[in-house]
Amino acid sequence: MDGAFDRRRDQAPVISSRNGNGVLVPTAMASTQSRLSLSPNTEHKPDSYEDLPLEFDPLLFSCLERYLPPSVLTSSRDSKVEFMRDILLKYSPEGERVRAQKHREYREKIIAHYQPLHKELYSMHATDFFDSSFLKAIHENTEESFRSIMSEPAPGIFTFKMLRPEFCDWLLKEVENIDKWVIETQCKIMRPNTMNRYGAVLGDFGMDTMLDKLMEDFVRPISKVLFSEVGGSTLDSHHSFVVQYGIAKDVELGFHVDDSEVTLNVCLGEAFSGGELFFRGVRCEKHVNTETQPEEILDYSHVPQHAILHRGRHRHGARATTTGNRSNLILWCRSSVFRELKKYQKDFSSWCGECQREKKERQQLSIAATKEELLKKDGESVS
Ligand SMILES: O=C(O)CCC(=O)C(=O)O
Ligand SMILES: [Fe+2]
Helix, strand or coil: CHHHHHHHHHHCCCCCCCCCCCCCCCCCCCCCCCCCCCCCCCCCCCCCCCCCCCCCCHHHHHHHHCCCCHHHHCCCHHHHHHHHHHHHHHCCCHHHHHHHHHHHHHHHHHHHHCCCCCHHHHCCCHHHHECHHHHHHHHHCCHHHHHHCCEEEECCEEEEECECHHHHHHHHHHHHHHHHHHHHHCCCCCCCECCECCEEEHHHHCCHHHHHHHHHHHHHHHHHHHCHHHCHHHCCEEEEEEEEEECCCECCEEEECCCCCEEEEEEEECCEEECCEEEEEECCCCCCCCCCCHHHEEEECCCCCEEEEEECCEEEEECCEEEEEEEEEEEEEECHHHHHHHCCCCCCCCCCHHHHHHHHHHHHHHHHHHHHHHHHHHHHHHC
16 A cells, blocks of 8 residues: 555645745845855854844844855944845845734734643753753764664654653643633634644744744754754744644645754654654755655654654655544744755755756766767777
8 A cells, every 4th residue: 555655645745835934934035235155154153133122033143144245244243234134124025024913913812811731831841851861962962972862764864762751741731721722712723834723833822932942952953963954053943833633633644845944743642543754855846746766765653752853845744643643743943044045056966865866867977978988089099
């Protein structure tokens, strides 16, 4: 059954049309005057912008700073802010500002009325949340320490034990409490994305402080090492949610790519069968519908408390949860710097499987042509 199922999916992947949540999604090319450098100046120590009244996250300015062209990089902090604001504003037209304002009001309304069940979930308590092996690896903060707790069943897909069962239980109960509150108040809430109708966007319920920490202090250090070519070290925003599957809910999830650079997906439980993730290789936008190579096929069965970490552009879907209920915590982590830089690039062979294949093919053709040329020359000199 797998082969037929997989091939059908591979021929007709569905690109996720999910939109970001409060993320600066580029809508226009930046003008040449305010162009960023393609590669960061890693020696440069960025300024802090925390004390300025800015319309964008001060951290975004600090992250962008390393990409300033050399002439601007050495200018005053005010000039740098002006330059970066100019770029950022291009991506925040009036409509986007109104949408962001509406979303802020929506969140404020929920947070003013929703009573959290487990208050401990709303700030970071690492020792209560994470498995000790995961904490140790994060504390050591080396590629070796991360790899020592991980399996890599296919290139670029990492799995590891991450959460304590108590945390999973609290979060499951919190989502249950959210569901109850939604029914009681008849409040219309936004669901995680266009493909998942069950679950909740955790930031909308006030969990962003904890989730920001989760991304910054736990996902980003790992991504910096394992996913540096897709902006792993500059992850600066996230869309985080719990998805729920079961007979009475959504059962499966179609083939898609995430609106993220790096996705963390952790199984919270409970008892279930089915629900395997199927992966079919990493693709850039241009190649999202191209064929899967046999070595790109991977099926993964979720294990409660265990995480799977992958590039957002790694094509995947979830098979039917056939019995019981499955809930997963998902963080779509994004890098505004990476998204900005991507606009100026055409070759993504450092991470897109198809760009890589095409590049190899070009190299092989050129080697063959050179060989032929040499043989011809050899033949000529012999005769
Ligand atoms: O069901 C899962 O575990 C995967 C969900 C997923 O891929 C997504 O929400 O982007
Ligand atoms: Fe996904």
